[in-house]
Structure formats: C-alpha cells, structure tokens
Amino acid sequence: MAGPRTVQLGQFTEENAERIIAALEDAGIVWWHKQHGRFVQLLSAADWGVRVFVEVDRLEEAKALAREIVPEW
DSSP states (O other): OOOOOEEEEEEEOHHHHHHHHHHHHHHTOOEEEEEOOHHHHHHOGGGOSEEEEEEGGGHHHHHHHHHHHOTTO
C-alpha cells in the first residue's frame, strides 16, 4: 500500500525548517524533507536549505503554519 501523496511546501533555512517541522508534527501533518549535501549546494545555488514536503490534502493548513513561523515567506 502506498503512503500519503505529498507536495512541496517550500524551501527554508535549516532553522526555519526545524521550527516548521515541529509545528507540522504538532498538527499531525505528514511531512518529509530533502536536504542536499554541501558539495551539491556549492555546485547549484538553487539547492540551498531544506525542502519540506507535506501531505497534499493538508497543504493549505501547512502553509498557514509556515507563514506563522516565517511571515515573509
């Protein structure tokens, strides 16, 4: 059986990603993240920080949580 479908919530600094992930866990939202190693980050400016993915059915709720933590996002 397949797991939940996910969609990218956004790309965040490590500090903000940790705070957002904690809020997602508190809300019971399924999430996962992708973080490239330093070598890849040096080669591609687009691969900075942490990409956070959330279950597609709760994307709007996850966005609201992320905006509470990172209002300028």
